[in-house]
Amino acid sequence: MDWVFLAELAINGALTGLLYSLFAIGLVLIYKASSVPNLAQGGLTMVGAYVVLALSHDAGLPLWLAIPLAAVIMFGLGFGIERVALRRLAGRPVIMILMLTLGLDIFLRGTTLAIWGGTSRSMELGVSYEPLFLGDLFISRIHLVGAGVAIALFVGFMVFFRSRTGIKLRAIADDYMASWSVGISVERGVGLSWALASVVAVAAGVIWGEIQGVDQALSLLLLKGLTVAVLGGLDSILGAVIAGIILGILENVGADFLDPLVGGGSRELIVAAVLILTVMIRPHGLFGRHEIERV
Amino acid sequence: MDKKVEAQPILSMNSVEVLYDNVMLAIKGVSIQVPKGEMIALLGSNGAGKSTTLKAISGLLKAERGRVSRGEIKFEGTDITEMLAQKRVEMGICHVIEGRRVFEHLTPDENLTAAAPMGMSRSELDGEKEKIYNYFPRLAERSNSLSGYLSGGEQQMLAIGRALVTQPSLLMLDEPSLGLAPFLVAEIFGILQKINQEEGMSVLLVEQNALAALEIVSEGYLIENGRVVMNGTAAALKSNSDIQEFYLGGGEGTDFHNVKHYSRRKRWLS
Numbered sequence: 289m290d291w292v293f294l295a296e297l298a299i300n301g302a303l304t305g306l307l308y309s310l311f312a313i314g315l316v317l318i319y320k321a322s323s324v325p326n327l328a329q330g331g332l333t334m335v336g337a338y339v340v341l342a343l344s345h346d347a348g349l350p351l352w353l354a355i356p357l358a359a360v361i362m363f364g365l366g367f368g369i370e371r372v373a374l375r376r377l378a379g380r381p382v383i384m385i386l387m388l389t390l391g392l393d394i395f396l397r398g399t400t401l402a403i404w405g406g407t408s409r410s411m412e413l414g415v416s417y418e419p420l421f422l423g424d425l426f427i428s429r430i431h432l433v434g435a436g437v438a439i440a441l442f443v444g445f446m447v448f449f450r451s452r453t454g455i456k457l458r459a460i461a462d463d464y465m466a467s468w469s470v471g472i473s474v475e476r477g478v479g480l481s482w483a484l485a486s487v488v489a490v491a492a493g494v495i496w497g498e499i500q501g502v503d504q505a506l507s508l509l510l511l512k513g514l515t516v517a518v519l520g521g522l523d524s525i526l527g528a529v530i531a532g533i534i535l536g537i538l539e540n541v542g543a544d545f546l547d548p549l550v551g552g553g554s555r556e557l558i559v560a561a562v563l564i565l566t567v568m569i570r571p572h573g574l575f576g577r578h579e580i581e582r583v
Numbered sequence: 584m585d586k587k588v589e590a591q592p593i594l595s596m597n598s599v600e601v602l603y604d605n606v607m608l609a610i611k612g613v614s615i616q617v618p619k620g621e622m623i624a625l626l627g628s629n630g631a632g633k634s635t636t637l638k639a640i641s642g643l644l645k646a647e648r649g650r651v652s653r654g655e656i657k658f659e660g661t662d663i664t665e666m667l668a669q670k671r672v673e674m675g676i677c678h679v680i681e682g683r684r685v686f687e688h689l690t691p692d693e694n695l696t697a698a699a700p701m702g703m704s705r706s707e708l709d710g711e712k713e714k715i716y717n718y719f720p721r722l723a724e725r726s727n728s729l730s731g732y733l734s735g736g737e738q739q740m741l742a743i744g745r746a747l748v749t750q751p752s753l754l755m756l757d758e759p760s761l762g763l764a765p766f767l768v769a770e771i772f773g774i775l776q777k778i779n780q781e782e783g784m785s786v787l788l789v790e791q792n793a794l795a796a797l798e799i800v801s802e803g804y805l806i807e808n809g810r811v812v813m814n815g816t817a818a819a820l821k822s823n824s825d826i827q828e829f830y831l832g833g834g835e836g837t838d839f840h841n842v843k844h845y846s847r848r849k850r851w852l853s
Binding site: 466 | 641643646647648668669672673677678679680684685686687688689693694696697698699700742745746748749
């Protein structure tokens, strides 16, 4: 057994996992406020990446300006989605909202296809592809950057949810009616959660766009993001981060063991197994909120 | 000061009709006045329309696809019939909804923070919290545990405290005594009375527990089948034989003839 190689697999797996977390954090934000897994988070991530490209490559802005500007635009788009589409569905069954997010995902994919076409474009962040050596270990720089962004966002949101606005958002997640009764604007809160999730989507879009190129396939990251979010508990940001690391390591190390046995493709199997087993054995995930029952 | 302005009730509701889903008539021409600084009770049995009346006043009807289809509601002289619920809270109406709906996954302290109006400064909020903890010392003791694990009485106190953070001039409570032991009901009602006296806050109290409610209010309305069938001072209501028999559990034994007589009379009144 080559321990250095195994450690390398585990560390790079953990870093990749944190990139899934980057995606899952957006899902968690919306789930917390609306109790709906946002099936359009993939679409939003893809649009986030395209907006950055449009501002930097097409409009010629430098990246350090294009990315924050894209974040502002996407923040507005998130609010807009609540205002135009979700507000009408307030009080309807959750399945309706779920279908709406699915429709939105298809719509966003179609829109980017119409505007920018389907050829994969590169983000050109300028992060070097020279591997980083940590002792004997090879580490991918872009993954390291992405993991750093994920952790920064995680810390930022932990602080945010202790602020007054953050507490109001958590109150909305608990009880819409009680929130209205004390004058909390549920509509604005849900809008804010979509806006924040859209900003997270820009971060995920830039990093994943750099790694695998910007095209419609970015929206398919939803499946891994959703697995991480479910494993973490759907409404826990901490859960999303830890579950990301776990899934990343499982996937990378597990695939190394399994691939020779089954002839490849075991990554997808591991992800699928994690999703199915979580739902079957621990539906609240690792850190999910349990319904409080007093005895 | 102008005498007329002083005499104006803080809330007046005139022949209000409420429709749910555009078809179900829940209250049929309810008129209620709450004089400034008074405690008023809205009595009646299950499904009589008491909660609907409160929701019409607080604007929470909309969340349940209900609407005021006739009549008007005035708060401090302003027509609020069509106003957004959030706006009404800003104006000073706060509705403690039925069933102790605290934010279960937040601590009591966070529950109070969540209700703070947007413009309230930190020091102002701390002052409000201190005042609330003074009224409800039990809450102060448990201010950092999860609200979902508080006892029923504590949750009711928290729900009232949370409403107080919005600094209402009219506090409306929907069945605060529901499912609580009598000594707790007495404790909570005592505190309500204290708040009413110390802050001059007007209170509209919806109760099935007429016995407890009539002890602390000055005036009461009796609602049945979506209509106000009786209105009077607390003393008058307490001594009314029908109220005694049907809502206070007192009076002479009920014989069937009297019940029939009562319901016939009720039909006439409504």
